[in-house]
Amino acid sequence: MANGRVIVTTQYRENYGAHDWDGCGECPQYWKMKGGYEYQVATITHEDFNRGINVLSLVKSKLPKIESNDDYSNEYMVDWAIYWDGEKTPDEKMHEEMAADGYPSFRPAVEVIA
Numbered sequence: 001m002a003n004g005r006v007i008v009t010t011q012y013r014e015n016y017g018a019h020d021w022d023g024c025g026e027c028p029q030y031w032k033m034k035g036g037y038e039y040q041v042a043t044i045t046h047e048d049f050n051r052g053i054n055v056l057s058l059v060k061s062k063l064p065k066i067e068s069n070d071d072y073s074n075e076y077m078v079d080w081a082i083y084w085d086g087e088k089t090p091d092e093k094m095h096e097e098m099a100a101d102g103y104p105s106f107r108p109a110v111e112v113i114a
Contacts, residue, residue: 002045002046002084002085003043003044003045003084003085004043004044004045004046004049004082004083004084004085005040005042005043005082005083005110006040006041006042006043006044006055006058006059006080006081006082007038007039007040007041007080007081007082007083007089007110008038008039008041008059008062008063008066008077008079008080009036009037009038009077009078009079009080009081010036010037010038010039010066010067010075010076010077010078011033011035011036011075011076011078012033012034012035012036012037012073012074012075013031013032013033013034013073013074013075014031014032014034014072014073015027015028015029015030015031015032015071015072015073016030016031016032017029017030017031018071018072021071027071034073036075036078037075037091037107037111038089038090038091038092038109038110038111039062039066039110039111039112039113040110040111040112040113041058041059041062041066041080041113042055042058042059042062044058044082046084049082055080055082056080059077059080062113063077065113066113089109089110091109091110092109092110094109095109
């Protein structure tokens with residue numbers, strides 16, 4: 001039976017206005033998009049999927065371990081998808097291409113969240 005990985009894609013932003021902030025008053029706001037990450041939040045089977053498992057509930061239950069928000073940076077979910085056996089996420093494909101070109105990988109293409 002095939003398994004599927006439930007993958008959450010995030011957007012990471014950094015507040016460049018906070019770099020010179022002294023901590024007094026309002027933090028200056030100058031947010032820049034810095035990319036994002038992919039997280040595996042669950043594994044499901046076709047049987048689970050066909051029975052109508054609530055994948056969105058699984059995703060939402062893991063968001064506190066993924067999302068963050070403060071004056072300096074934030075990371076939030078922008079999408080989620082199921083990748084069945086043998087399917088690669090966009091980050092996994094990119095990491096494979098970069099490895100083939102000799103570039104090192106500094107973090108997993110997909111981080112697994114327990």
